[in-house]
Amino acid sequence: MLALQILIDGFAISALYALGATGFTLIFGVSGVLNLSHGAIMVAAAVAAWAAASVLHLDIYTGALFGVGVALIVSFATYFAVVKPIQNSRRIPNEEKEIFVLTGTLLWGIMIQELIAYFFTNNAKTVLPIVEGVVDIFGNRTPRNNIFTALVCCLVIGLLWLLVNRTRTGKAVLAASMNPRGVTLLGLELTQIYIVVWGIYGILAGIAGVLLGMFLGVSSYSVGPLTASAFSIVVLGGLGSVSGSLIAAFVVGYLETITAYMISPAYRTIPALLLLVFVMYIRPQGLLGRR
Amino acid sequence: MASFFSSRLFFISLVCVVIAATLPFYVSGYILGLLTVAFYFGVFAMAWDLLFGFAGEVNFGPTFLIGTGAYTAGILNNQFGWSVYLCILLGALASVVAGFVLALPALRVRGPYFGLTTLVAVLMLQNFVVVFADLTGGEIGLTIPDVITINAGANYWIALGFMTVSAAILYGLSQSPVGLVLQASGQDPVQAGALGFNIVKHKLAAFIVSAFFSGLSGALLVFYFGTASVGTVVDVAVGVNVIVSAVLGGRRTVLGAALGAIFLIVAGEFLRPTGELATFIVSAVALLVVLFFPGGFLGAALSREARS
Numbered sequence: 001m002l003a004l005q006i007l008i009d010g011f012a013i014s015a016l017y018a019l020g021a022t023g024f025t026l027i028f029g030v031s032g033v034l035n036l037s038h039g040a041i042m043v044a045a046a047v048a049a050w051a052a053a054s055v056l057h058l059d060i061y062t063g064a065l066f067g068v069g070v071a072l073i074v075s076f077a078t079y080f081a082v083v084k085p086i087q088n089s090r091r092i093p094n095e096e097k098e099i100f101v102l103t104g105t106l107l108w109g110i111m112i113q114e115l116i117a118y119f120f121t122n123n124a125k126t127v128l129p130i131v132e133g134v135v136d137i138f139g140n141r142t143p144r145n146n147i148f149t150a151l152v153c154c155l156v157i158g159l160l161w162l163l164v165n166r167t168r169t170g171k172a173v174l175a176a177s178m179n180p181r182g183v184t185l186l187g188l189e190l191t192q193i194y195i196v197v198w199g200i201y202g203i204l205a206g207i208a209g210v211l212l213g214m215f216l217g218v219s220s221y222s223v224g225p226l227t228a229s230a231f232s233i234v235v236l237g238g239l240g241s242v243s244g245s246l247i248a249a250f251v252v253g254y255l256e257t258i259t260a261y262m263i264s265p266a267y268r269t270i271p272a273l274l275l276l277v278f279v280m281y282i283r284p285q286g287l288l289g290r291r
Numbered sequence: 292m293a294s295f296f297s298s299r300l301f302f303i304s305l306v307c308v309v310i311a312a313t314l315p316f317y318v319s320g321y322i323l324g325l326l327t328v329a330f331y332f333g334v335f336a337m338a339w340d341l342l343f344g345f346a347g348e349v350n351f352g353p354t355f356l357i358g359t360g361a362y363t364a365g366i367l368n369n370q371f372g373w374s375v376y377l378c379i380l381l382g383a384l385a386s387v388v389a390g391f392v393l394a395l396p397a398l399r400v401r402g403p404y405f406g407l408t409t410l411v412a413v414l415m416l417q418n419f420v421v422v423f424a425d426l427t428g429g430e431i432g433l434t435i436p437d438v439i440t441i442n443a444g445a446n447y448w449i450a451l452g453f454m455t456v457s458a459a460i461l462y463g464l465s466q467s468p469v470g471l472v473l474q475a476s477g478q479d480p481v482q483a484g485a486l487g488f489n490i491v492k493h494k495l496a497a498f499i500v501s502a503f504f505s506g507l508s509g510a511l512l513v514f515y516f517g518t519a520s521v522g523t524v525v526d527v528a529v530g531v532n533v534i535v536s537a538v539l540g541g542r543r544t545v546l547g548a549a550l551g552a553i554f555l556i557v558a559g560e561f562l563r564p565t566g567e568l569a570t571f572i573v574s575a576v577a578l579l580v581v582l583f584f585p586g587g588f589l590g591a592a593l594s595r596e597a598r599s
Contacts, residue, residue: 103581107575108578115571
């Protein structure tokens, strides 16, 4: 009974983690950028969806779309205002660009977080779920929203797979992650590919953020933990490997759910952190990472 | 070394320290208290700069070292009532052990992987503090019975003296042959190794020195505050402040990191009337510096001096 409950509850949160981490790893794979404003973008999407519903009085669907749209805009702003200037800067030596991008996006994330706190306070906000009510799965009362969340996550990840593997744009993105110089030699503009990737990332982070807002609720305090969890899932799976992140997301999601149910919710994050340290020692490149 | 004592930087620093030392005679206790905290923060930032600027290790967890030192000192004082100075010393030693533990993965993994390991170390310490609330005071914080002194002026001089001595040691180290080897191994480990330098040994030494100063400063800060809490010495946000200070002041300058920390703390206080926007403004200024003056305050000044 408990096992089934863990299975159902863990699936929704794992799918959500997977969606959040996919965009993060995609950006790293293609442009080598670790975007530490990730959590802030997710929270911005959720708060925008919440504000659309409760301040602007839009209906739930428009609100959710509004949230995703805001995430898309913030994602482009991150690229054009922070990441691109650092990548193109001639005053920053190449080998130090990585740490500058980390510091820059970190500061950018804090700025977004503080703006959200300033305009919408620090209180936790829950976005009204699109589907309501509960269903009974073999005696387990499960909110319909859990199932909806899991379904949307799987659907979006499936669409992403189709986009990357079956369309011309997607193949260009894939090629850029394998060999940027080769792509340039084939006459594709690398900057355009980056813009496409940041767009995909914005939409993914936005959907994940809005779903998270419906599922658990968010506040500006969630920014740090969200970034940290995406970061650890991605490193656990192997930086830049999308399938690795998916596996890692489910490992982390279930590990957290099991701990919360079997031991105590207070220890929720500890086993995942221990696992991460363990994997770093045994296999520093992550589960499916290449070096 | 001799050229350093006749350099402009040395005179400017000397004048700054002398002026700073006279502050308690004509400045209010409020400003002294602010600067006391800023000086301890300066040591955090300088210790971080030694690791990042020279050894090239992106340490996202300066607060792991700071927190270990601070909490060890605080708990020993709280539980056993040992003397303040013994507790501070043991705190610094505990931090050295923590630095050693943190350095082990650093010698295996690099770049973002190492960054994450250090971040995880902070999260683990934070969880530890919350879970073992009986020992650590949990989220409310640990009360510490003893303080070094309650005189604001004396506290200020201790902090200033400590920062000056630390700065001298860390700066001296960074300009010494050891510092150059560290810098080389940070920029190109393979080539530095090929030239016959033991990179592992040097990086381990950098970690231990950085941990010692971080822990010592953390322990002193705890005895100044009279309390240790996650929000003041462990939280990731504190670590972010340390990193921002070092980047603002100028990486690879050591002294710049202290300047950055003082700027950050004082600016945060001046912006207090703006309420919640204070952090936003400080982050925005820091981002602009990162984007337009990547060398930081001191980096920009030094390169201008070098050019003229």
